[in-house]
Amino acid sequence: MHDAIVIGGGPAGLQAALTLGRTHRDVLLLDAGRYRNDPADAMHNVIGHDGDTPAQFRAAARRDVARYATVSVRDAEAFKVRVLDDDAPDRRGFEVSTADGTETARRLLLATGVVDELPPTPGVAELFGTVAAHCPYCHGHEYAGTRVGILGAGPHVGHVAGLMARIATGLTVLTDGGELTEELRAVLDARGVEVVTEPVARVEPHTLRDGGAGARVVLDGGTAVEVGGLMVAPKQRQAAPFAEQLGLELRDSGSVAIDAFGRTSLPGVFAAGDLAHSADFPTAVSSVLAAAAAGQMAAAALGADLLTIGR
Numbered sequence: 001m002h003d004a005i006v007i008g009g010g011p012a013g014l015q016a017a018l019t020l021g022r023t024h025r026d027v028l029l030l031d032a033g034r035y036r037n038d039p040a041d042a043m044h045n046v047i048g049h050d051g052d053t054p055a056q057f058r059a060a061a062r063r064d065v066a067r068y069a070t071v072s073v074r075d076a077e078a079f080k081v082r083v084l085d086d087d088a089p090d091r092r093g094f095e096v097s098t099a100d101g102t103e104t105a106r107r108l109l110l111a112t113g114v115v116d117e118l119p120p121t122p123g124v125a126e127l128f129g130t131v132a133a134h135c136p137y138c139h140g141h142e143y144a145g146t147r148v149g150i151l152g153a154g155p156h157v158g159h160v161a162g163l164m165a166r167i168a169t170g171l172t173v174l175t176d177g178g179e180l181t182e183e184l185r186a187v188l189d190a191r192g193v194e195v196v197t198e199p200v201a202r203v204e205p206h207t208l209r210d211g212g213a214g215a216r217v218v219l220d221g222g223t224a225v226e227v228g229g230l231m232v233a234p235k236q237r238q239a240a241p242f243a244e245q246l247g248l249e250l251r252d253s254g255s256v257a258i259d260a261f262g263r264t265s266l267p268g269v270f271a272a273g274d275l276a277h278s279a280d281f282p283t284a285v286s287s288v289l290a291a292a293a294a295g296q297m298a299a300a301a302l303g304a305d306l307l308t309i310g311r
Contacts, residue, residue, distance in 0.1 A: 001104045002026045003311065004302055005096050007078050007242065008111030010035050011288045012273030012295035014061040016109050019299035021068030025306070028103055029065070030096065032077035034239070036113045036274060037288070039129030045137045046288045057288070076100055081108065081242050083266075092268045106311060107302050110242055110256065110264075110271040111295060114284075116234035119151060121176065123203035123215075124232060131205070131215045132230040136163040138287070139229070145169055146208065146228020149217055151200070153178030156233040158187045164231065165191055172225055174217055176200045196225060203230060236284070238275055251277045255284040262298025268305070272298040 004020055006013045009031025017029045037043065037054045044050055049057050065071050076098040084093035084104065094108040116134070118125050124132055133139035140148075140163060148168035150160050153175040161171055173180075173188060177199040180188070188195060198219045208214040208228055216224040237254060238244075249257040249265035255277030262270045272294035277284040285294075 001093060001106060002028050003105065003306060004028075004107045004109055004299075005030065005094065005103060005105040006109045006111060006299075007081075007096065007240070008113060008273065009033070009058065009073070010037075010111060010113055010273060010291060011057070011061070012113075012291040012298075013109070013111035014058065014065060015292040015295035016111060016272060016299035016302075017065050017071050017073070018061070018068070019296050020303060021065060021071035023303055024068075024070050025303060027071045028105070029071065029073045030076050030078045030098065030103075031073060032112075033075060036116065036239070037129070040138075041130050043288055044139060044141065049288075074098075078240070078242075081245055083246070083268075094268065106268070106309070107306060108269045109262075109295075109298055109302055110240075110269065110275065111273045111291075112238070112240035112242065113274045113291075114236040114255070114286075115239045116236060118234050119176075119232055121151065121200050121203055124151070124230070127203060127205065127215055127230065128232070131213055131228075132203070132232055134232055134234055135286070136160060136167070136231065140164055140167050140231075143168060143229030146212070146214065147172060147226065149174050149215075149225060149227040149230045151176060151217075151230055151232045153180050154233060155184070158184050160231050160233075161188060161191060161193055165193075168228075170194070172196060172227065174200055174225065198223075236274070236286075240275075243271075243275070251279070253277050253283050258298075260297070261301035262294060263301060263305075270298040270302050 003025040006029040020027045080097040147170040150173045172194040206216040214228045218224045256271045258276045273291035
């Protein structure tokens with residue numbers, strides 16, 4: 001029986017494995033090979049890795065983890081988890097099933113992340129991670145010197161407009177037929193933001209006048225808005241079924257409820273990264289560095305928990 005099984009090979013899971021490996025814990029990390037930032041052509045706002053691809057980051061992290069003999073990384077998808085003994089936390093273990101069989105551990109750390117559900121507008125999915133993005137901190141600077149579009153009419157519009165106003169040469173909010181609140185409309189008017197309410201027919205790649213990559217947002221009427229970047233607001237859902245399988249408490253955000261140390265509602269199970277949500281924040285925090293930090297904290301708490309059962 002392993003000390004811990006970490007499910008998920010993104011920043012949270014890799015950092016958790018590294019942290020546990022440094023205290024010589026017997027750890028198995030299971031990596032399904034799917035990552036939320038797969039569509040991104042590069043990572044940004046990640047100190048020491050700004051501009052690296054997500055694959056380069058993971059490869060560097062795996063090299064770090066490989067130096068610790070008690071940590072094993074397996075490219076395998078877990079599809080089921082269950083509690084082995086529910087009588088008392090000090091006797092509790094967990095079984096994880098993969099296509100190759102089952103593995104057991106005294107403690108479990110979930111780092112499987114979330115899946116972005118993009119707006120259904122044709123063309124957005126094909127451009128997401130390059131010309132289309134959701135986070136000004138992660139991709140906004142790359143759109144500097146261009147007009148930037150903001151798709152939607154929800155509460156995200158005002159916040160994104162405030163951040164992007166310092167970067168873009170102009171902003172156009174494309175409500176896609178949605179209605180802005182009077183308060184939000186006033187905020188946008190004060191910033192000089194153009195608002196287009198006509199429904200959007202599609203978004204297509206477009207080469208800007210300076211030769212850079214951009215997009216044309218084609219409206220139902222046939223006219224188009226040329227932008228250097230398009231900010232969208234995806235919804236998120238859990239990427240794996242383990243929270244449901246274990247009966248973990250969820251927050252209204254749909255993320256797994258954790259405390260500041262990554263502990264879930266089920267003793268012995270920890271969670272870190274985009275799938276988890278601490279009550280200290282209004283929503284789950286989504287970034288590479290935040291996920292890695294959460295993985296480190298959850299792993300340290302897991303290690304401390306093992307000490308309480310004499311391991």
